[in-house]
Amino acid sequence: MVKSIAKLISNPVAGSPFSLFLIGFFVLAPSFLNAAECKNRGDLDVRYCDENNDLVADTPKNSAEWLDPRPLIFSYTPVEDPSVYENVFTEFMKYLGSKTGKPVRWYGAESYAAQVEAMRSGRLHVAGISTGPTVFGVNLAGYVPFAIMCQGDGTFGYKLQLITHASSNIRSMKDLKGRKVAHVTPSSNSGHQAPVALFKDLGVTPDKDYKVVFSGKHDNSILGVANKDYDAAPIASSVLDRMIEKGVVKREDLRVIWESDPFPTTSYGMAHNLRPELQTKVREAFLTFDWKGTGLAKEFGKQANRFCPITFKDQWKPIRIIQKDNKVVYNAAALQAEDAELKKKK
Numbered sequence: 174m175v176k177s178i179a180k181l182i183s184n185p186v187a188g189s190p191f192s193l194f195l196i197g198f199f200v201l202a203p204s205f206l207n208a209a210e211c212k213n214r215g216d217l218d219v220r221y222c223d224e225n226n227d228l229v230a231d232t233p234k235n236s237a238e239w240l241d242p243r244p245l246i247f248s249y250t251p252v253e254d255p256s257v258y259e260n261v262f263t264e265f266m267k268y269l270g271s272k273t274g275k276p277v278r279w280y281g282a283e284s285y286a287a288q289v290e291a292m293r294s295g296r297l298h299v300a301g302i303s304t305g306p307t308v309f310g311v312n313l314a315g316y317v318p319f320a321i322m323c324q325g326d327g328t329f330g331y332k333l334q335l336i337t338h339a340s341s342n343i344r345s346m347k348d349l350k351g352r353k354v355a356h357v358t359p360s361s362n363s364g365h366q367a368p369v370a371l372f373k374d375l376g377v378t379p380d381k382d383y384k385v386v387f388s389g390k391h392d393n394s395i396l397g398v399a400n401k402d403y404d405a406a407p408i409a410s411s412v413l414d415r416m417i418e419k420g421v422v423k424r425e426d427l428r429v430i431w432e433s434d435p436f437p438t439t440s441y442g443m444a445h446n447l448r449p450e451l452q453t454k455v456r457e458a459f460l461t462f463d464w465k466g467t468g469l470a471k472e473f474g475k476q477a478n479r480f481c482p483i484t485f486k487d488q489w490k491p492i493r494i495i496q497k498d499n500k501v502v503y504n505a506a507a508l509q510a511e512d513a514e515l516k517k518k519k
Contacts, residue, residue, distance in 0.1 A: 216312045216503050228486045230315040230445035239448040244276040250303040250439050251282045261468040272458040285360050289314045299443045305362030307440045312503035318440035318485050320459040322477035330435030331411035333363035339428050346375045350382045352404035355394040368407040370495040399426050437488045
């Protein structure tokens with residue numbers, strides 16, 4: 174059969190509709206077979222299956238599909254300067270390597286879409302993915318989140334805050350009308366998805382009552398408001414708190430107009446098709462890592478001091494509700510549109 178397909182490809186008449194159909198059929202047949210065998214998929218891409226109904230991709234049943242990469246590639250959600258966060262995670266990556274017996278390498282993603290695509294293509298194995306893009310990672314890339322930064326009592330979360338410059342005459346939501354407001358990216362929860370879903374009930378519709386300009390990152394939005402490049406911006410309170418603590422911006426230069434109830438922060442997880450034994454070791458690395466004296470404690474110590482277990486089904490329910498309200502579609506086109514929309518509105 175393989176020889177027959179090869180012959181069709183090499184044959185001058187292989188460009189005929191029938192031969193192209195045959196080629197396409199045999200190339201795509203595995204996907205069709207997987208789709209036929211899967212009893213439940215939900216919002217997951219056709220290459221994944223969710224037969225245990227936990228809303229994330231199951232580990233493949235066929236061991237030939239398991240990944241046992243060397244080195245393990247680790248990435249943290251895109252930020253202003255990825256190299257800074259490589260240093261923040263240095264001790265953790267070393268610990269992850271000791272628990273798994275594998276070297277761990279850093280991947281500094283330049284965008285949410287690039288990070289999700291890297292996991293989808295098998296080039297990224299373990300990651301911290303921001304709140305909104307976590308849902309894209311789960312459905313489009315087989316990402317399985319299982320941990321979150323938390324306090325000793327297990328509490329975690331951040332708020333969507335709408336900020337403006339302290340000298341601005343913006344005092345309420347209605348004052349946003351006609352202004353230039355920085356959103357982060359189309360898939361960002363606090364930076365776009367939540368404002369689109371929630372601001373309507375507060376009397377303001379983004380990109381209708383005010384002009385949306387995508388900044389690319391929460392850091393950029395906050396700095397833009399501080400420097401008066403933007404009139405206002407919806408941002409994650411946790412990012413603002415860290416920037417204030419590091420002296421990047423001053424709290425007195427900014428004013429919070431409105432804030433939401435808490436949302437989950439960045440999720441931490443791995444590719445669904447890692448070898449099961451490796452998955453167990455990766456989980457253990459997160460949940461047993463001692464933060465004391467590490468870069469993580471220095472960077473995030475005011476908000477968290479450890480990793481706590483979570484499930485996508487439970488802790489990401491409000492995020493899924495917001496994205497459903499916004500009619501978000503999880504497919505490759507939507508992921509590519511993320512960067513295209515970002516570039517268009519910058």
